[in-house]
Amino acid sequence: MKKLLIAILTLISISIFYSCSNSLNPYAPFRERYVLSGIIRSDTALQVVTLSKSYQPAGFNPFADSENVAIIGAEVNVWYNDSLYIMRDSSIARVDSSRYNSNVNFYYCKNLKPAPNSYVEIQALLPNGLLLTSITKTPDAGYGFFDQASNNTFDPTQNSQIYVGWKDLGNVYYAPRISIIYYRKGDTNPKNFYVPLSYFNQNDKLTPNYPQLTKINFFTIDNSTLNEAMKELSGTDKNKSDFTISKIIVDVIAYDENLSTYYSSLQQSVDGFTVNLDAADYSNITGGFGIFGSYYKASFRIDLVRSYINSFGYN
């Protein structure tokens, strides 16, 4: 019996010894891929895209690879309303040089400000002859975007909350932002105070809950939240009369469908613990990776009744 026991233990030991090779090559043969990244904005005529190529670091750590991967010398053309916009290449100094020492290379045009609900198409002919193409339809966030039921005047004696709604553009993201516009005595430039949707009481401390990217096409703010925001606006300054409240401005950035899907794909995990190894990587670039999307920013004004402003000591 002892001999058998020894034989089995020896077998296990030999098996362990022979199975200890641990070589692993996580890479398949490298094939260079190309990336176009660009988001067409509605709030400026300056449009920027970048072009880059893929890389395979020597080890497992991609941050160890510091060679500039930008593609220079491509022909980048944009079509909008049957007009051609040629993008020029340029570069600027990098703010964060922890990985790359070179400038940031990009392509730009300064005269393109597309209207809502219109198509913008891009073609990038790379120096090696490959073509990257894509198209975006700007969100339909122009005239009539905001819901008519939205409060354009807020009077706490009449309203228990602020409601602002806007057009449902489908399964897309919206980024709302609520600002109280005010002036401080002596300043001619207006200032913004961002209003949260609510406050959380954590350990007797109020934590603001600012709007996140959402697919819900409205928000509400309770009077208590607005009251707290109005109080916080002046901070510790006791001279409340130095503050002049102008209005509330609600901005809503609406993403187009491509940008919305792309944003979702940035969250590689659906929660903090799930590990998804091969999660789909969304791209709408034909011939490569990246994103060509657009967003539209719309604004809505809400006036506050004077008695409400004065109740906090503000003008």
Add this chain to the structure above:
Amino acid sequence: MNYKSGEKSFLFLRLTLIFFFLSVTALYSQGRGTIRGIVTDSTNGEALAFCNVLVNELNIGASTDSHGLYIITSVPARSKYTLIVSYVGYQTKKIILSVTKNKITELNVALSPVGIKMETVETVGEKVIGKNATDIGLQRISMRDIEMLPKGVEADVFRSLQYLPGVRSTGDVSARYYVRGSSSNENLVLLNGITIYNPFHAFGMFSVIDPDMINSVEFYKGGFTSEIGDRLSSVLDIITKDGNKNTFAGSATSSFLTGKVLFEGPIPNGSFMITGRKSYYSEILKKFLNDKSAPIDFYDMSFKLNYSNPNFIKGSKFDITGFISGDNLNNYSPYTENMSWSNKLLGLDWFQLTDSPLYFEIGISWSNFKGEVDPKLSSAKPKNNQLDDITTKMDFNYIFPSKDELSIGTEIKDVNTTLYLENSLGAISDIGSSGTNISVYGKYKFLRYENFGADVGARIAAVSLLSSSDNPFMIQPRVSMTYRIFPAIALKGSWGIYEQELTTLSDENEVISLFEPWIIIPDYLKPAGSIQYSIGMTTDFTSSISLDVESYYKIMKNIPTLNDNKVSSTDPDLISATGESYGWEFLFRFNNNPFAFTASYTLSWAYKDVNGWLYYPRYDSRNSIDLTLEYNFGNDWYATITWVYNTGLPFTQSLGFYNKLYFNDLYSDWQIYENYQPLQILSDKDLGRLPDYHRLDLSLSKSFNISWVRFRLDASIINVYNRANIFYFKRDTGERVNMLPFLPTATIKIEL
């Protein structure tokens, strides 16, 4: 299969029944009788499943089922027989009895344990019984098997399955298992006959089944016969203890993770058992989660109440089963999501012996699963799933004087599911459906020849869960056969068609996931199906050495698979895939107290085809070896060494990285210039192989008494030589994440 052919099937079934009942009547009046009874443990009255019961003079016998029931028919009437009842670990009992013509002789037997614990229940007595048992693909697992294995924090029935040939896992972290090349949602887990839909705690690290409450475990790796439906791959059938019928007793166990208690005792004409387990310290789970802390809080509770009063209904036994499990990950921060999932089970079972060799079982049960991710203000995606399953089952079994058995039954399953989730591309799935499946089954077991057994049957779904199914009469024929070619060698084989109408909306790319949401297969897909073939050989060289060899081939069709390219809410959630798997399994056992050795080897292949793209699923491992060595040092000291080896699992290789634009808030400074992070570009799916996996575990246990209290101490070391088995590479940073490192654990159990 159309409606008319369904009608024909019913007609055939009816005629078959009439024929066999007539033949029974004829045979039954030929001067023979029947011996029947229940075998129990004398100390607590628990039913002993899989015992040998032998009529010595005739060398015929039977083995007990999960109720402890044995029935020996066609015994010539005689005034004196010796009945030998044996079970490993118990004193063999010889009883003199007489058999009267056309009568059933009732003989319940209580066996006394002798304290020998090294032998496994599979080596049953004299090996006379079960020569022709049609049990290919079946593994019986004893509580002792589960307790003797080194514990990754807790003893776990699911983890013990992973030592069986043909059963794989995708990592140390998960107790989720994959059988013969099928995905985990094709496994059925039954607790006292009730389906548990999400039988996992803590991201799948442990099963919800507390081993202390188990009486018997049967595990079918495939080839299961027609009484079981709605799964393609495997069946884990767990029967819990009835509770001590003689005296009140209890036990308390503590590990690094949980505390648990069990309380049992007699009630008038019955007994009860209550168990409870609660996690109290989750720090050790960081080892499973790549050093990430998780506020894991879980519990499970169960009870079983049984009542058997001959003055109420003679030969009856009623069981009420209840089970609740829950996991909560609650975060105080409003910016971190909350997660929870739970199972609730309730069932009533009526088991009835009659005055003829007919017994039946009628059960009604409710199973509920609920899972939720509440993202609060985090970027987590919302997820909400609920399933309610109300099932009514009736099974009738008749044993003919020829020893043949006829079983017929019906199962009515009413299922209601709701699911809301948002996938990683932001597409929303809002699915709610309900349906009823009415299935009938019939099977005939030819057991009249000592060296040949066959189980021939079919399961017919008269009404489908899928409302749009164009095939309401799905016939699933199944055959299992055994032929004992020599006294020590039996050849076995099975063939069957299997269907499944429920599935999970789970992502096979997730190596750690919260829970798998269950849904009825959507109307735009057909029910999943498979055809399975298996052949095998069982060899008992001596009473202490056995070798089992099985080979299988499985074709799977209409496998619902997550649509990775769902970018819009109108895109389908699932697409149809096909699969194929085959392999060889070897299981060698040597058992000679104080020494026991088990070796298993699996050579297998698994393929999946999605949209014309053929790949190896993540659980495909070519070669697997499991070695277990147990030694009884005496004085209740036991040691176990296990060594597991698997060739590397598939993974998707990297084609390199590209710099991907990230943004959160487009109000802030324009981010297109510099806000990029590396992301791997993936090669063709699962074409690479991870390095081979292997791990050595040790455990040492000691039992002793202090006064009237019995203690059991277990100490285990997982991954003794600290092998760095790779789990995965992080896609964004390229960081290598390994599985469990060197991990010592211990448990203490106190029995009163």
